Amino acid sequence: MGSVVTYVGLSLVLFAIGAVGVCIRRNAIVVFMCIEMMLNAVNLAFVAFSKLQGNLDGQVAVFFVMVIAAAESAIGLAIIIALFRNLVSVETTDAAQLKW
Amino acid sequence: MDIGWPPLSFVILLPLIGGLVCLGPWFAPERDAASRLCRTWSLVVSSLTLALLLAVAQGGMGAPDVLLSVSETRAWIPSLGIYWNLTLDGLSLAFTLLTCVVSLAVLAWSARPAQAGAGWYSLLLIGQATVLGAFLATDLVVFYCFFEAMLLPMLAAMALWGGPRRFQAALKFLLYTMVGSVMMFLAILYIGWKGLGVLATHGAETIFAFDVTTLSTTKMLGPDEQLWLGLAFLIAFAVKTPIVPLHGWLPEAYREAPHGTAAFTAALLGKVGIYGIIRFAMPLFPGFMLEAAPHLAALGAIGVAYGAAVAMAQRDVRSLLAYSSVSHLGFCVLGIAAATEMAVTGAVFQAVSHGLVTAALFLVFGAITDREGTRDMDSLGGLAARIPVGAFFLMVFSIAAVALPLTSSFVGEFLVIIGSWQAFPQWTSVALIGVVLGAVYTLTAYLKVMFGPEREPATASDADLQGGDVLVLGALAALVIILGIFPQGALSSISPAIEVQLAQAAGSVEDEAKAQLRAPLSAEVTVQPARLESAIAESSR
């Protein structure tokens, strides 16, 4: 049982690192990596709970997340490239046109 | 009455479709030709609507001692108890006829904003359709939709072709009415939600959860609910009417709108407030209306005197008409507050009469001020000799505005005053101040514009009112005078409907007193949520 707590704890720590990273880092690629880290933290939690419950539901969900993450990274990287083409920078603070 | 097609829906749809058709030529390249075509088209559509309405009323009248009542029902969102319910009775007939007549007059009037073109006719026809809808709907949701929708064409016309401060005026108008109507919308939702629950226990096949006639028979609202919900309704209607001190939007809106829009707004939009109080607030919240009556009477009477006093200080013709409207509609409010058959019938008659007179005054003053290039009464003068026809009509409608006997306004004011004296002699006396001041500002305006030495003509043309416009004003003047000499037909069509509304209100008050003695009604209300929860529990198992 203790092992589940450890896994979930690790997942929580990973998620928090990812969240903080998204919030405070300005480089779009780092932000992107942090998002990936959050996704993987969730995956870890899924697998841990799946083991605890004794069924495969969580592990199935992980596959979905991984597929989504793959798709997301494809689109995300494309966006970052497009951003760089327009602004000659991948700093998120430079892409600040979306305001009133 | 079963004639195979829904006549009342057609009354609304005819001008609506007619208006939408006009939207096309609005963007047409040949603007002048298109706009001429649209003028003819809109006149035909509007006349047909009037004819159709008269035919429906004629058909519904039936035997002479049978109440006029044509209704139609059509499912809209039946799962929520929302139905497309329309009713034409004596009360709505008075207001719908007014709507058709005023729309026709405004459409036929030759002067219109220079840049307007086909869009002018489109917006007016759509406006007519929405106002007609508001006067015919008995389902609260349907009514609310029309109540909101009728703002849009008027706001658009004001913002497109208005005066220099048109955006401020339109925004203010919108904000004022939205504050009122959003509160009313929440109240409607609450009533419908509660109605859905109460009516479900009655075991009826179709549940008209938002229909005012059905709801008023359930007497489901307790005193506290009536207070808050009634207040929400009343504020919405008070802004629209407008009742002092919620008239802040009105002077600027009337100043900035084009003549036709101002005439339409002044003559019709405000009447929806009056109509709404009688049709919805009185039967739904009888106890609250009874409690609010002294305050409402006070506001009405103060409105009469205050509007007249402020009107005296005006130099702009439009502002004068705006405040005189506040003053005249105060009588309607006073009459409604008195809640006697005589007073409320008088209030309705006064509202209709004010619609005709005000529309005509806006048009005549509009023609004069356009011609002279100023709306400042102090820089006008001596026009009586140069435009005798205009002077004649202005005199006729000024007399009607002062409510001299044998004009329709007199019948309305007289019935309101005599009918209200029983209930509120003190407030009726306050309103009488307005009667004197009304003569002062109306005659002063006439004197400043028409009398005095002739001035150097501001425009080279010496043109008086011409053919079609004379016809429009002549028809309105004839209506005002015919209603003044032979009001009995209109009155005996309005008063039975009023009697029904008052009986609903009075019946509800009595039953309420009895119900409070027996047991609280609240037990029935909880049925619906309880059933929902058990269903959820079942499915999860």
Place this chain on the structure above:
Amino acid sequence: MGSGDLRLSLVVLAPALGALLSYVIGRRSPKLSGVIASGAVLVSFLCSVLLWQQVGATGSFTATLSSWISFGDVSLPLQLYFDKLSAVMCLVVTGVGFLIHLYSIGYMAHDESVARFFSYLNLFVAAMLVLVLGKSLPVIFIGWEGVGLCSYLLIGFWFANTEYAKAGRKAFVMNRIGDVGFIVAMAVLYTQCGTLDVVELGQGSVLSKLPAGLAFLAGLSLFVAATGKSAQIPLFTWLPDAMAGPTPVSALIHAATMVTAGIYLMGRMHGIVELDPAVPAIIMWVALVTSAIAALTALAQNDIKKVLAYSTVSQLGFMFLAVGAGQYAIALCHVVTHAFFKACLFLSAGSVIHGCHHEQDMRRMGGLAKAMPITAICYGVATLAIAGICPFAGYYSKHAILGAISGTTNPLLVAAAPFIGYAATAIAVCTAFYMARSFIMTFLGGYRGEGHPHEAPLVMTAPVGVLALLSVIGGFLLVHPITSFVTGPLPATAGEHGSEGFVSLLIGSLPGLFGIALAAYLFLVAPREKELLRRIFSPVEKLCGGKFYVDEILQVLVVTPCRKISGIAFRAVDQRIVEGSGSALGSVTQAVGELTCRITTGQVTTYVLLMFIAAAAFFSVFSQVR
């Protein structure tokens, strides 16, 4: 009463139709306009005569024109009612009205808008007939407002002159204040008695439904209405200003007919006026003060029409004295005789103004008896009549009023009756004096004006002559016996006033004779003493010449405060508070919007942070719900 219906309707409809025709046809051919208008009034007069002969002492005719305001249990039909009382008023209105119409053909011959003039004049007659024939108070109110409107239109007939137009407006507004009294009376009576029918309101069983306080209110409101129309304090200042209208208008509306509407209303509703004795007492005092002020003001006027206008106010006060004393028949008698001699005076004055090329100042007249002898004779006869000299019409009615005052039985007035009687006699002396003064200044002595005055044409002198004749014999027609001509509808007069010996006739004429003699002495024989007297009484003269500053007092007490309140209501209340709160609503919305805009920085990190905070808040709230 079938035949009565049609003729009775015709009495009103003929001038109403005439108003339309005289304008429509008169626009093409102005000459026809006056003929049509006069013809219409003549038809009305003849119908009235026919009806009058048939109606009998207590009979009546009723005609229903429309069911008007009738629905549910409300029934206020548009009905006309012809009894002895309306008969007398009808005959005066149409009879005198016809003569004045004839006169106007000559007087207005050179005016541009003659068609408009005759149309208004006919409309006035129609409205006045509705007033006197109305069977219920709302119907009377139709006429009441109708005559007010026509009066407004005719005072401002020459509207290019702003002052004239303003005089018209003043008349209308002051009448409107009186109308509020009328409306209040209708509201009280309908609420309490359930009817507004004048016949039913005369019945004791209906009147007994009025509680004491409301009876006073109803009576007083009716009197307020009467003060507006009949120019009593405080609503009398419009009448002198009303002289801005063409002179025939002043004769018909502002002397002979419309201004007597208040007296008629008091007579018609005497049951209500008498219910509370305080009401006649108030009427009596108001009438006395009005009459005195107007008579004194007339002493110092130099405009011939102004003299006659103030004299009218004063004579109306006399009529109200009779009303206050409860002698309505006598009041009505004075209405009739006054209509004759005052119309005659005004029309003669009109001939003078016409003959002197629109000069109205008597200081620039004089010696006109030579140039216009017929007018002079007529004016002289009417002066004797208004002064109350024995065989002339005014004597009978005036003398009867003085008798009525002393005979009053009102408990609130008995003690003061002798004083009121003396005061009224003094006013009678005053009346004789200023009328004689105006006659002397206008017709005797040497001509002080410019140009050559000329006599009026026959179409003008003939009606004046007829009126002068009526001023001579009018008294006999009515007074033998004075009480009988309206005994049906009105309470019988106590005492005999018609059959007295020669000596008492002479004594009765004494106030008038004294006034005339004094004027003749001062103006013809001893101008030096006149100057001396003027110097002694110069403050009084100033007060009289200034019309007792009633206009100025009203200006300060009523008009200016009204304007001020109106300005404050607009600028302080409406523009600041009401429109301000509207703008505040807008600015608050805008401020809130601008505040929330700050969150939208455009920085992705801010948005993400917000998202996390929101998610955390969401989960923490929902975890607590569970």
